[in-house]
Amino acid sequence: MILKEKLTKKIWYQNELWKLEKVFSPNKFDDYLLLSHPSKSEIHSEGIIPVIMILIDAHNDTFYPNIEKVRKTMKVINQLNDQREKLISKHQRYLTDQWLSCFRLIDEG
Numbered sequence: 001m002i003l004k005e006k007l008t009k010k011i012w013y014q015n016e017l018w019k020l021e022k023v024f025s026p027n028k029f030d031d032y033l034l035l036s037h038p039s040k041s042e043i044h045s046e047g048i049i050p051v052i053m054i055l056i057d058a059h060n061d062t063f064y065p066n067i068e069k070v071r072k073t074m075k076v077i078n079q080l081n082d083q084r085e086k087l088i089s090k091h092q093r094y095l096t097d098q099w100l101s102c103f104r105l106i107d108e109g
Helices: 068-108
Strands: 010-013 016-024 032-038 051-057
Touching: 010 032, 016 051
Parallel strands: none
Antiparallel strands: 010 016, 016 032, 032 051
16 A cells, blocks of 8 residues: 555656646555646647646556655756757757768769
């Protein structure tokens, strides 16, 4: 059984901060967390931002409480992920330019 007093109102799951909506414990062996957060990529035509909701298995899915040390660690992880994405994007642009230059050489020759 999950220690409900150890849970915070927000949970870090897959490097994102989610709101803990409800804890389900259908029996003494299983615990599930219902999490939600506003969509970052969608918006309805009326200007309403949809809410994404997921149900995770508290014993098999990895999540973290929203405490100060976890927030600082997640900030560092997210910054490193952003830097990694920028570096990958830069190198992919270079590779694309090289690929396209092959066609420019053919057209000019």
